[in-house]
Structures are given as structure tokens and as C-alpha cells.
Amino acid sequence: MKEKEIAIIEASIKLFAKKGFDSTSIQEIATECNISKGAFYLYFKSKESLLLAIFEYYYHQIKSRLEALEDKNLTPRQLFVEQLAGQLDEVQRHKEFIIMQTREHAIPFNNEVANFIKIMRIQTQQFFQNALLSIYGETIRPYVVDLTLMLLGIINSYFELIIFNKSDVHLNYLARFILKRMDSLVEGFKASDEVPIVTTNPFGVSPETHELGKDGLLELLSQAILEHKLAGDLRISLEVLESEIKSDTPRTPVIQGMLATLNHENSLAELQEKIAGYFKIKLL
Structure with a gap:
């Protein structure tokens, strides 16, 4: 992240804490950072x-x-x-x-x-x-x-x-x-011999198997798209995977094909393996 982006972020956090998100204008953020309103849009679109x-x-x-x-x-x-x-x-x-x-x-x-x-x-x-x-x-x-x-x-x-x-x-x-x-x-x-209050895991991980469930896989997919700011074919592959995982009848050949498109993206290797493991698919 660029130094100026960090400066804008830190200045805006202080303004939002003091005035609130709605009440703080982009002009006020720009003024606080000693930049023009137009310069703000060079770093953030909104x-x-x-x-x-x-x-x-x-x-x-x-x-x-x-x-x-x-x-x-x-x-x-x-x-x-x-x-x-x-x-x-x-x-x-x-x-x-x-x-x-x-x-x-x-x-x-x-x-x-x-x-x-x-x-x-x-x-x-x-x-x-x-x-x-x-x-x-x-x-x-x-x-x-x-x-x-x-x-x-x-x-x-x-x-x-x-x-x-x-x-x-x-x-x-x-x-x-x-x-x-x-x-x-x-x-x-x-x-104690008391029965636990929470017997199913709300955190995306099964307490019995320690494997990711469906919701956990979807969260990891969303995170990958956000964190890596993916575009083009890789983003399309992840969006197709997301759609298939959400489906009541996921098509394993489609999932296998989309996973193959991630082969050369090292940052997605762990996600690729988790999805393959969940659906018991052999990576191509």
C-alpha cells in the first residue's frame, strides 16, 4: 500500500471517529491530508x-x-x-x-x-x-x-x-x-458431565474433523477475491467456483476444471487444495 494511501486512511479514521462516516465529507478528508479533492480520487474511487x-x-x-x-x-x-x-x-x-x-x-x-x-x-x-x-x-x-x-x-x-x-x-x-x-x-x-451448549460450529470449521465446511470454503473464496484483488480469468474462475459451491447440486467436473486454472497461482494453492479435498477431487 502506498504511503499516501496510508496517510489518507489514518486521517479518515480519526475524522470518522470524531464526526461519523455520514457527516465526514471527502473534501474534509482531503483537507486533513493536505491534498486536493481530485487527488483523493487518484487513490480511492469513493x-x-x-x-x-x-x-x-x-x-x-x-x-x-x-x-x-x-x-x-x-x-x-x-x-x-x-x-x-x-x-x-x-x-x-x-x-x-x-x-x-x-x-x-x-x-x-x-x-x-x-x-x-x-x-x-x-x-x-x-x-x-x-x-x-x-x-x-x-x-x-x-x-x-x-x-x-x-x-x-x-x-x-x-x-x-x-x-x-x-x-x-x-x-x-x-x-x-x-x-x-x-x-x-x-x-x-x-x-463436568454437562452437554455443550453449541454442538455445531458457527466459525466455518467443524470441531469434529477440523475441516472446512461449505460456508468456510465460501468465506475463503470471498477473501481471496478481496485480498488478491483478482481480475480477468482468475476472478472468473473463483466466481464460477463460488457459484458451484453454493449450488444444491455442484458439478464436480466444472469445479475440477476451474481448479485447474489456478495451478500456476501460488497464492491460491492452499485454497485450491481445500476445495479439492472437500469435494474429493483429484487436481489436474
Whole structure:
């Protein structure tokens, strides 16, 4: 992303947090960035496309930081603490982004923005679910979804404390504190014979098989189109795949043919394998 695009994004986040999305004009954003209104359109075609760019920028800032930690030689518990502390720090550093979303009850999202937000939420849920499985092992799989929901509830409450109450919290201590609470919850589940509340996974991953379901595949397809900004034949191939997966009677020869068109696109190799695995199709 270009330096000027980042400057426009960061300036607009502050304006949206202060005035609201609807009440902030493109001219005000341009003035804040010391550029002309015409120059704004060199980077973003509309205020709505800027809004999508804001979500993408914020999400990839966090994602890159968390992925970098995976290169360290950490135990699952250490990695979780470092990654959670990193997320809390990003929330603290980008308070305006969160305030931008909560200032108004409804930002007029277009389909692209709404879809991207949905992807962010699902991937965040999957991230924490996988982290819990890494820490506590397969014994928690029957109730891992309930544990994930509880963990998200705890984290979101502390997010609000950090953002709106301006509390001075030691983030690594808070991350360790939250993990210890999860230790207690896990032990409670193990000692109980209660049936889990959530028996089907709302996160796009099956808790029994850890394989992507249909909804998960569709989310990955949407994400690939958005993240890679694909055009031409590749975009058409993904859109055809999306249509076939949505169908009640998907045509496996069509899916196999579309997957073959992705053979030389390394960034889509994992998606290609997941779709092939789901439909039990041999890649050409």
C-alpha cells in the first residue's frame, strides 16, 4: 500500500471517529491530508471504497503482527500470550478505528465491506479456537466452541475497558490473566458431565474433523477475491467456483476444471487444495 494511501486512511479514521462516516465529507478528508479533492480520487474511487480499505488495512496490520510471532520458538501457551498481548496493543494503538465502528449504530456498509467484516470475524474466531486446541489438546474438542465463545466474551470486555475507560493495563499480564481464567474453565468442563451448549460450529470449521465446511470454503473464496484483488480469468474462475459451491447440486467436473486454472497461482494453492479435498477431487 502506498504511503499516501496510508496517510489518507489514518486521517479518515480519526475524522470518522470524531464526526461519523455520514457527516465526514471527502473534501474534509482531503483537507486533513493536505491534498486536493481530485487527488483523493487518484487513490480511492469513493468514500465507500476508502471504508473497505480501512478495514483491510487494520486487519492486515494485526494479522502480520500475529504471523510474525509464529516464527519464534514458543510453546502454544507462550505464543497465545504474545499474540493476545499483540492484539490488545493494536486495539490500544488504533482506538479511533474501534470508535469509528461504535460511534454510530449503523455504518452504511456495502456488500464488499459487510463481507470483509464477516470474514474478519470468522477468522478471528477460528484463530482463537485453534489456539485453544493447541494449548489444551484434543480432550477439549467436544466443547471447544463454547470455550471459544467464552474467551471472546472475556477479551471483548477488556477491549472495551482499554478503549473507553482509558485504563492503564499491563498487556502481557492481562493476556496471562485471561489464559489462567481459561485454565479454570477447561478444568470445569473436564470435571463436568454437562452437554455443550453449541454442538455445531458457527466459525466455518467443524470441531469434529477440523475441516472446512461449505460456508468456510465460501468465506475463503470471498477473501481471496478481496485480498488478491483478482481480475480477468482468475476472478472468473473463483466466481464460477463460488457459484458451484453454493449450488444444491455442484458439478464436480466444472469445479475440477476451474481448479485447474489456478495451478500456476501460488497464492491460491492452499485454497485450491481445500476445495479439492472437500469435494474429493483429484487436481489436474
